[in-house]
Amino acid sequence: VDQLSALADLLKHNSCYVDLSIWGPHGIRIQKAMKVSGLIMSPGGELVQHEYKGPPDFEHWQACWEVYQTAMIMLDACAPPYLIAYSALIGHYAKRYGARCWALIYQMETRFRRETMERGRRRASAELDKAIVAGQTHDFDPARPWEYIFRKAADEPKYWHQNVEEPAILIITGKFTTEGFLDGDAPICSS
Numbered sequence: 001v002d003q004l005s006a007l008a009d010l011l012k013h014n015s016c017y018v019d020l021s022i023w024g025p026h027g028i029r030i031q032k033a034m035k036v037s038g039l040i041m042s043p044g045g046e047l048v049q050h051e052y053k054g055p056p057d058f059e060h061w062q063a064c065w066e067v068y069q070t071a072m073i074m075l076d077a078c079a080p081p082y083l084i085a086y087s088a089l090i091g092h093y094a095k096r097y098g099a100r101c102w103a104l105i106y107q108m109e110t111r112f113r114r115e116t117m118e119r120g121r122r123r124a125s126a127e128l129d130k131a132i133v134a135g136q137t138h139d140f141d142p143a144r145p146w147e148y149i150f151r152k153a154a155d156e157p158k159y160w161h162q163n164v165e166e167p168a169i170l171i172i173t174g175k176f177t178t179e180g181f182l183d184g185d186a187p188i189c190s191s
Contacts, residue, residue, distance in 0.1 A: 007071045014121065016077060016146045017114045021054040021186075024064030054106050056189040058094035061106065062087060072146070082150035089154050097168040103178050103188050104171065108163040110186035116159060120152060121145045 003023060010016060055061040069083040093105045124140040131138040140148045170176045 003067065004071050004074065007068075007077075008075055011075060011077050011146070014145070015118065016072070016149075017117070018068055019054075020061060020064040020068070020110070021189075024055075024067045053187045053189040054110065057099060057102055058091060058105075060189075061090065061094075061109075065090075077144060078147040078150050082147060082153075086150050086153050089160075093160075093164050093168070097164075097172065100178060101164075101168040101171050104167055104181050105164055106188050107182055107186040108160075111163075112153070112156075112159065116156070117146075117149045117153070120149050124148055124152075 003018075007016070007018060010018070055064055065087050069080070069087065072078045072083055073080055090105065090109050094102060097105065124138070124145065125142060128138040128140045128142065139151075167176070167181045171178050171181070
């Protein structure tokens with residue numbers, strides 16, 4: 001209920017981003033853990049904010065995603081085929097590049113939903129405005145903006161190529177380590 005209510009509010013305010021480090025099955029357990037360990041004692045005796053890390057692998061990500069997907073469908077924010085296709089895209093990268101690249105894939109997937117999708121929504125809205133002025137049509141529906149954005153997500157080859165495919169190949173070939181591509185904005189759990 002809490003997660004569904006939060007997503008409903010986000011959708012009302014032109015966002016659909018949820019953090020998969022705290023979103024997913026067993027949300028009440030995660031919420032309880034957050035209350036218990038929001039501040040933790042550092043080795044120096046100071047209280048520091050505890051950061052929740054994302055899913056340690058694709059299987060955990062998918063479990064969180066399925067809860068999100070269900071909520072998006074229940075709130076009529078996006079049709080199932082587009083959410084399923086997005087999950088399949090992330091699964092494709094996880095399978096192709098393996099566990100060694102999961103932290104990179106998760107970081108770029110998170111950034112895509114948090115940053116790129118919002119820019120895409122604004123761009124599509126502006127394109128719709130121009131189309132209306134020109135007496136034309138556009139596929140973007142302001143009442144269901146995220147459906148359009150998720151439909152286009154797999155059609156962002158430049159984003160996925162630059163941010164996942166090229167770095168993953170460099171990691172797999174041993175040219176760079178995964179850590180060389182991580183910025184710390186979407187860390188994963190070790191297990």
